[in-house]
Amino acid sequence: MKYDYLIVGSGLFGSIFAYEATKRNKKCLVIDKRSHIGGNIYTKEVEGIQVHEYGAHIFHTSNQEVWDYINQFATFNRYTNSPIARYGNEIYNMPFNMNTFNKMWGVITPQEAKAKIEAQIQEAGITEPKNLEEQAISLVGQDIYEKLVKGYTQKQWGKPCTELPPFIIKRLPVRFTYDNNYFNDLYQGIPIGGYTQIIEKMLSGSEVRLNCDFFEHRETLTKEADKIVFTGMIDQYYDYCYGTLEYRSLRFETEVLDMDNYQGNAVVNYNEYEVPYTRIIEHKHFEFGTQPKTVITREYPVTWKAGMEPYYPMNDEKNNTLYQKYLRLAAEENNVIFGGRLGLYQYFDMHHVIAKALECVKKELID
Numbered sequence: 022m023k024y025d026y027l028i029v030g031s032g033l034f035g036s037i038f039a040y041e042a043t044k045r046n047k048k049c050l051v052i053d054k055r056s057h058i059g060g061n062i063y064t065k066e067v068e069g070i071q072v073h074e075y076g077a078h079i080f081h082t083s084n085q086e087v088w089d090y091i092n093q094f095a096t097f098n099r100y101t102n103s104p105i106a107r108y109g110n111e112i113y114n115m116p117f118n119m120n121t122f123n124k125m126w127g128v129i130t131p132q133e134a135k136a137k138i139e140a141q142i143q144e145a146g147i148t149e150p151k152n153l154e155e156q157a158i159s160l161v162g163q164d165i166y167e168k169l170v171k172g173y174t175q176k177q178w179g180k181p182c183t184e185l186p187p188f189i190i191k192r193l194p195v196r197f198t199y200d201n202n203y204f205n206d207l208y209q210g211i212p213i214g215g216y217t218q219i220i221e222k223m224l225s226g227s228e229v230r231l232n233c234d235f236f237e238h239r240e241t242l243t244k245e246a247d248k249i250v251f252t253g254m255i256d257q258y259y260d261y262c263y264g265t266l267e268y269r270s271l272r273f274e275t276e277v278l279d280m281d282n283y284q285g286n287a288v289v290n291y292n293e294y295e296v297p298y299t300r301i302i303e304h305k306h307f308e309f310g311t312q313p314k315t316v317i318t319r320e321y322p323v324t325w326k327a328g329m330e331p332y333y334p335m336n337d338e339k340n341n342t343l344y345q346k347y348l349r350l351a352a353e354e355n356n357v358i359f360g361g362r363l364g365l366y367q368y369f370d371m372h373h374v375i376a377k378a379l380e381c382v383k384k385e386l387i388d
């Protein structure tokens with residue numbers, strides 16, 4: 022059997038490519054080393070609730086083409102991302118906005134909130150931040166830093182903020198309106214019935230092999246197709262010849278609870294350092310569920326080691342320089358296309374991945 026394309030990875034990037042290629046009468050073999058399709062957007066039904074197995078996935082975009090494209094495959098609900106942050110028994114709205122400032126200081130007007138933040142920034146007197154702590158205080162002042170930035174960031178990176186470089190936080194969006202909507206995008210929502218159905222539709226014209234790691238069958242698989250679309254780790258593709266790219270990883274702990282509503286919101290961040298997880302997701306609230314039970318997931322940041330799930334590329338100078346070396350090797354390839362967050366070594370939201378995949382389709386299949 023000879024395929025036009027071997028697509029390594031059944032995540033969003035690989036699946037869009039497969040869909041567009043099969044639409045143009047190309048034969049595609051899609052493989053994934055996991056036991057399911059969908060990559061990190063995979064959702065699974067538990068107790069009638071769509072569980073986001075790899076962390077909360079909220080679709081948002083301002084790109085009309087991307088929005089129209091994804092809407093072919095699912096109907097999106099009106100879910101609006103409005104996470105809340107818990108610090109001890111205090112609850113704050115995110116992103117930082119007038120509701121947050123009112124709770125923190127009792128201020129009512131934007132002028133009062135601005136004056137409060139400005140006074141704290143002035144008091145700190147930091148002109149050249151030397152670390153993340155100084156950077157955050159110079160942007161939002163001491164109170165917001167202490168309760169809403171410090172512990173969370175320390176857990177996320179596994180280091181005190183005083184030992185983290187300032188560039189990690191370039192800006193901390195502050196909103197002087199009573200608006201709890203996290204995203205500024207034109208469109209957002211959750212696909213009714215979860216994300217997996219989207220991928221199923223995209224892959225309906227392709228042959229799919231699960232539990233199939235490219236590197237275990239590299240020689241035979243490569244012979245089966247004219248070209249490869251590779252959405253795994255680019256450094257692994259080249260046998261780590263220049264060294265290993267680094268990532269941040271996560272551990273998810275999921276529990277079914279015999280109650281109908283655990284925390285009253287889909288996403289609750291835990292900002293104290295003493296609480297070991299960074300957030301709890303209550304999945305049913307993504308789809309306004311009324312099931313008698315509920316499913317929650319605690320998310321723990323984990324320092325990545327080889328062999329762990331590589332969730333977030335670490336796009337610092339050292340890793341980006343290393344990636345550039347792999348990119349030069351990739352540019353020499355005639356029959357291999359690298360795509361997705363691991364192939365391009367970049368953190369992408371779903372809308373970015375769709376745009377990148379459509380760009381790749383245009384170049385490879387249309388132009």
Ligand SMILES: Cc1cc2nc3c(=O)[nH]c(=O)nc-3n(C[C@H](O)[C@H](O)[C@H](O)COP(=O)(O)OP(=O)(O)OC[C@H]3O[C@@H](n4cnc5c(N)ncnc54)[C@H](O)[C@@H]3O)c2cc1C
Nearest residue numbers: 030032033034054060061076078079235253361362370371
């Ligand atoms: C915790 C978390 C939360 C997120 N939240 C959001 C959000 O709210 N909104 C948003 O827009 N985006 C979010 N994202 C980003 C979103 O998950 C990605 O944009 C998208 O899933 C990337 O798709 P992909 O196809 O590039 O990669 P992936 O989904 O990672 O797919 C790659 C696939 O390749 C497979 N693979 C890798 N190596 C091999 C191999 N050697 N052999 C066979 N198969 C292989 C993997 O098993 C995987 O299935 C989040 C990401 C994470 C990690």
